[in-house]
Amino acid sequence: MATVDRLYALYNIIDDAKDKAGEHETEFQEILTGVKGGAGERRLTSQFIARFFHHFPSQQEQALNALFDLCEDDDVAIRKQAIKDLPTLCRDKPELVAKVADILAQLLQMEDTGEVATVHNSLLTLLKMDSKGTLTGLFYQMEHSDDELVRERCIRFLHGKVRVLGPQVLTTDVENLIVTEAKKVLQVVSSEEELSCMMGVLRELKMYKSVKGFQQLVDLVAEQVDFTRTLDTTDTESTHRVVSCVKQALPLFSSQVRSTQFIEYMWREVVPALDDHLEAMDNGALVLEVLKILAELVPHAGNVEEIVNKITVIYHKLLEVMPLPPEGDAATEALEGGVSLEFSRVECLLYTFHQLAKQHNEFLTADQQRLKDFRIRLQYFARVSQAYQKRLREALANKTGDELKTEENKIKLIALKTTANINVLIKDLFHQPPSYKASISLSWKPVTSSGGKSMTNGAEKRHTPITFDSNTSPKSQKTERQIYAPPRDKYSQRAGQYSGGGGGGGNFRGQGRGGRGRGIGFPGSRGAYYRGGFRGRRGGFRGGY
Template sequence: MVSVERLYELYNTISDAKDNAGKHETEFEEILGGVKGDVGARRMTAQFISRYFGTFPNQEEKSLNALFDLCEDDDSSIRRQSITSLGVVCRGKAALVPKVADILAQLLQMDDPAEVNCVNAALVALLRVHAKGCLTGLFYQLDNNRDEVIRGRVLHFLLNKVQSLSTDVFNKEVQIFIFTEAKKFIPNANEEELVLIMSVLGELSVCRTTTGQQQLANLLMTQVDLTKPLLQAEQITKTLATLTQARNFFSSNVKSTEVVQFLFTQGLPCLEQIEAALLLAGQQDAAAVTLSLLKLLASLLTFTETVEKPEDAMKHVLKALLDVLPLPPAAGESGWEDGGASLQFSRVECLLYTLHFLIKHHKDFFSDADVLGDFRKRLQYFARGSQAYQKVLREALQGKKGEELKTEENKIKLIALKTTANINTLIKDFFHSPPAAKSTIALSWHLDEDKSKSVEGAAVGFKRHAPITVESDSSAPAAKQMKGSRQIYAPPRDKFSGGQTFTGGAGRGGGGRGRGGRGFRRY
């Protein structure tokens, strides 16, 4: 066993030789034996290997294996020193980078944050030595390692470094390499990993062009079957997660027509079956999932070119609306004045916006006076609850500004206020004769997504709406229908559904694996 004293002697012999240090290969081999020494010897060995790694090319493999062994040492300080040394020994040796990056990626499973930071620093050093080589090692782990802790940390590392390192490291050639490798990884990514890898791609300049955005949208759409209805829980969550990511790449130049048509034909007609399938699979947030589907559809309408069979689409939307728009009770009956109806504001906003959009494609849809009359009665009743709820929200937000409005509770109230304002704006268009899509709104959930929007401005930017009423005779002219008055009922309590968000099913997570739980793969 090599002692600390002997290691110092060996080191001095090589150091004193200066230009002839390479002749002391025997002494260096003995230094490598220090990996079996005591704590002090092992720590010193890790330092000496990095100091003379390039001097003895014939000992390259043995030196790397010694460092790999020390990366699994029982002593944390030795592990950190060895990890740092791995980042150093690759300077000027690009051929070693993929192999070392592969090992370092596996070390990201460590529990100690200080050690994970050392791994990240060593990987940055490798990126600067040979970016493509380092990425080769990282993507090998993404493609072949099923450990979600390692994969997640590799993706977080990539995202952070793509954002922070210069284009000298992530030049065009490297960006294209990342895009190529990401396309191989995406089919096997889970929902959280999909979000991360798409965020990485979104940071690349080569992916911000129209061509790049189109390729990303196409890539994601190939991951789901757009010909089958959404009836299986796993299929539902995967499809929604994938198309939600694709939404980020649609624009006036990259059309969403294919996805919109899929949602009209395979999503909307199956809302009840979708919720039932999710509940049977143990997902208690089934209603939140279908709400996310409706939000996705509404968000993509702007970028669609055409709608096939718009009348069929409008029938599906109207049916879904009638399921959530309660019939007004007769005057004097329970429910009119006490706010007994359960008003699903977020769902109604999505569906009204979608129906409003479709009017442009089929203006004669409401030619049946009975259908229109029933629809308007429900809208008028819903509008009363919406306006009453707006009043409560304004009172809750009155006098608040600046940081006060940025609390989570007040952000939710602002979105709720935007939701009810949108609903009232859209409802008014359905009281034109015939109904017409004249108004333009910004969907409420975009208030939360648009980081550049002033929250304080959002609190004061909503207009008060006059009550929307309808006469009992549904055939009366629209102008008369807007007159009439009935007592406004009390706002519903705890009924706002805007707080529901799609979580993509059961969360993944758990702590990282401790050192020694499983050895890493070596070449």
């Protein structure tokens, strides 16, 4: 077993030989014995293996295994050194890239963030050296690893790096490889985050930057949903999976990429379960998620089938969450105890109704009694909503930028946007006849320049209270009537949870969305620490060595 001094002596012998270094195989074999030495010997051995590896073809399998052993060393410094040295072996041996990438992918399960960063750097070096070989190793772990953490971190690594790789790395052949393998991975992802990251990888590819590419991605999501199968809505995991898949398609829809198939599937398989199963199981968060998805799907659905039936369904669900004004003693009780209204659901349902009714604007006007009843409800909801907005503005007045970033104030900002959106839609429906021209930015969607404008026009602008009179329109209303009592102490952390990004937003009553969870419906566990499972998997890689 070579000592530090002996290792340096062996290094000098081989290095001084220059072009004849390959003649010193005995010396290189002695260097390999350093893996059984102390910390200093093991670290030098890693460096010297990387330095002379290409000179000794007959010893390369043994040298490679020695370096793999050092990747599992007890000393973190030695592990990092070996991980850093691994890509060096592939410079003159491109056939090793997939194997080394596979081993590095397994090492992503390490707990130390510094080690994980070292693995990232080595994988990035390999990607630039041989992208196809590296991706082959990464995707093998994504598809076949029994360790959920390994699969998750491989997907997250690729998602984070694909956007910084230039066209020299992401060639057409490489993009085709990613697409082929990504389709396989989508069959085994075990969480919404993994699904989102993998779809994010595909959205970064050049081939998917066009309208045609968006349509192809939508078709890929449709394959995951499988419109031909019947959804068992008593199984909430299956429903979660459908919801998670459809959410990935939402950013892709436009006037050129229609959401019609998704609307029809949701209406056929999911909407009937809102009352029958999901609500009965007290799964309010999932119900709200479904309502949000419907609201985002309808603007891009084109001409949907059985439009009157769909409007009727939404209309009746609106009646459930938009009550008639209280009267007599009930009104007094409301004044004393406040009211509890489901603003988040109302925003979703009202927006969906508004979008669908554009295609059949006689729905309300064809029945004057229905119109009158609906407007009484809208008027009451608008008054409470406006009073709610006033309280929210007062609570947010004079807050600094940092103060507005607290969780409580984020929730209040979402609440302000939600109530503003509701009032904009109600005002449109109070036109004579009802109008369907208003445009809003849904409260849970990320704020953009257009969304910011909508916030200004909605949340920051005071509205004249909306009242119903069969002989007048909102424009002729000059004086404020006495408003109903606003909600008292109904807005708190229990009122909902704010979550950034496309799937966030508050639920102003009941529970908001929870954390990430593992809600997509694929059971699994993170597996053991890597020392318990890393050895023995080397031979499982399909490329082999």
